[in-house]
Amino acid sequence: MTASLPAGHRFEALDADRLRDVLVLDTWAFPSPAPLDDFPADAFPLAWDRTVGVVAPDARDGELAAMYSSYPFRAFPVPGATTAAGGLTWVGVHPQHRRRGILTAMIDAHLAECAARGEAFSALFAAEHAIYGRFGYGRAADDLRLEIPRGAALRDVPGADAHTVRVELASREAHGDLVDRVHRRAGLGVGGVNRPGWVSRETAGLQAAFWDDSPLRRAGRETQRVVVVERDGEPRGYARLRRKLDWETAGPRGRVDTGEVVALDAAAARALWGVLLDLDLTSVVAPFVLPVDDVVTHLLVDRRAALPRVADNLWVRLVDAPAALAARQYAADVDVVLALGDERLPANTGTWHLRAPAFAPATCSRTDAAPDLELDVRELGAAYLGGTSLAALAASGLVTERTPGALARAAAAFAWPLAPGCSWIF
Numbered sequence: 001m002t003a004s005l006p007a008g009h010r011f012e013a014l015d016a017d018r019l020r021d022v023l024v025l026d027t028w029a030f031p032s033p034a035p036l037d038d039f040p041a042d043a044f045p046l047a048w049d050r051t052v053g054v055v056a057p058d059a060r061d062g063e064l065a066a067m068y069s070s071y072p073f074r075a076f077p078v079p080g081a082t083t084a085a086g087g088l089t090w091v092g093v094h095p096q097h098r099r100r101g102i103l104t105a106m107i108d109a110h111l112a113e114c115a116a117r118g119e120a121f122s123a124l125f126a127a128e129h130a131i132y133g134r135f136g137y138g139r140a141a142d143d144l145r146l147e148i149p150r151g152a153a154l155r156d157v158p159g160a161d162a163h164t165v166r167v168e169l170a171s172r173e174a175h176g177d178l179v180d181r182v183h184r185r186a187g188l189g190v191g192g193v194n195r196p197g198w199v200s201r202e203t204a205g206l207q208a209a210f211w212d213d214s215p216l217r218r219a220g221r222e223t224q225r226v227v228v229v230e231r232d233g234e235p236r237g238y239a240r241l242r243r244k245l246d247w248e249t250a251g252p253r254g255r256v257d258t259g260e261v262v263a264l265d266a267a268a269a270r271a272l273w274g275v276l277l278d279l280d281l282t283s284v285v286a287p288f289v290l291p292v293d294d295v296v297t298h299l300l301v302d303r304r305a306a307l308p309r310v311a312d313n314l315w316v317r318l319v320d321a322p323a324a325l326a327a328r329q330y331a332a333d334v335d336v337v338l339a340l341g342d343e344r345l346p347a348n349t350g351t352w353h354l355r356a357p358a359f360a361p362a363t364c365s366r367t368d369a370a371p372d373l374e375l376d377v378r379e380l381g382a383a384y385l386g387g388t389s390l391a392a393l394a395a396s397g398l399v400t401e402r403t404p405g406a407l408a409r410a411a412a413a414f415a416w417p418l419a420p421g422c423s424w425i426f
């Protein structure tokens with residue numbers, strides 16, 4: 001089942017000369033108070049060779065009815081490995097053209113492009129929760145939102161005091177390399193267990209956009225700052241932040257919005273959070289997105305006082321299901337036959353035999369054997385990064401066990417010791 005654009009509409013490849021047209025369409029889809037001239041042209045993340053517009057039959061010159069793009073993640077972290085994936089992004093349909101099937105046609109085009117490029121799955125951040133499930137995307141990771149009171153007690157960690165601290169204006173020139181290095185190392189996790197979904201900013205455009213500090217990004221807050229913690233001269237952690245000062249009768253009520261807070265071990269994390277939670281004139285620290293099992297959840301003496309909330313992080317849509325299943329590792333020996341349904345990409349539909357020893361390469365091939373478990377591609381996408389339990393999906397009526405005992409074994413194998421999560425939104 002492949003959807004076409006509405007009659008008379010056509011896809012059009014976009015290049016960097018179309019930036020203005022892209023921004024016009026984008027600000028129809030995502031309203032912005034900023035004039036288009038305030039959008040930074042030199043810190044633009046789009047991969048133009050993967051950026052496609054939709055033109056309506058009655059369009060004026062350059063006018064777009066819709067667009068989508070994707071990032072080329074060559075080394076997307078999956079459990080125990082990395083693999084190529086397409087990061088769907090900048091999806092927008094002009095309000096004049098919505099609900100006529102344009103998104104549906106764009107998704108089909110994107111999935112076909114992923115398949116042609118050898119990207120076994122597509123991943124995205126959803127603007128609204130209800131949009132992407134119908135296209136076979138499963139919610140594959142959550143993230144934790146906190147509002148930590150200033151001065152919140154943290155558990156002591158031996159070695160934290162051995163760190164030195166730099167508090168500086170953030171810039172790509174001064175901090176780009178160290179942030180990239182520490183971020184990548186943090187994704188390797190602990191004890192040989194990586195963090196699935198911990199995507200690096202792999203392209204120059206993504207790096208430039210990450211460090212962009214134009215007024216558009218500030219939303220009434222200060223320019224970007226960075227805290228770096230070092231041990232023996234080696235960077236061991238960093239946090240980017242912006243403060244906003246407010247005065248109330250009782251005194252200053254400033255807020256610290258952090259971007260990534262990343263540390264290589266518990267001692268560095270303790271040193272970093274110690275700084276963030278003790279900034280003068282502030283009363284609350286709000287980290288943007290954190291993995292649900294982030295170190296800070298084990299450092300806080302009173303996690304409840306930090307008002308924990310959970311939101312959806314990455315969504316995953318398997319494009320080549322057997323290739324994707326073989327590209328990750330499993331946390332227990334697995335030998336299971338899956339009956340997979342996929343209305344949108346029928347090549348995935350059928351019965352697949354997945355085999356792997358624990359924490360070792362896997363194989364997946366078509367089989368005629370009777371299935372142990374039956375599920376739709378959306379649920380397999382949800383479970384793919386190890387953050388959504390197949391057993392919980394079965395309890396919700398979304399996975400069916402055909403062979404007694406197979407569900408427990410498969411659910412244990414598909415799980416992963418570190419929760420998946422991406423530390424930035426693409």
Ligand SMILES: CC(=O)SCCNC(=O)CCNC(=O)[C@H](O)C(C)(C)COP(=O)(O)OP(=O)(O)OC[C@H]1O[C@@H](n2cnc3c(N)ncnc32)[C@H](O)[C@@H]1OP(=O)(O)O
Nearest residue numbers: 029089090091092093098099100101102103104124127130
């Ligand atoms: C990865 C990213 O970039 S996320 C960003 C997504 N973009 C936005 O949210 C910007 C604002 N919104 C838009 O641009 C558009 O409304 C879009 C992209 C969400 C939807 O585009 P449309 O062309 O209207 O979608 P389309 O007509 O193909 O809809 C397909 C189906 O999805 C449903 N749908 C579309 N958007 C939504 C939504 N926000 N919530 C729930 N259902 C939705 C439609 O009702 C339709 O269902 P049906 O087949 O049962 O009738």
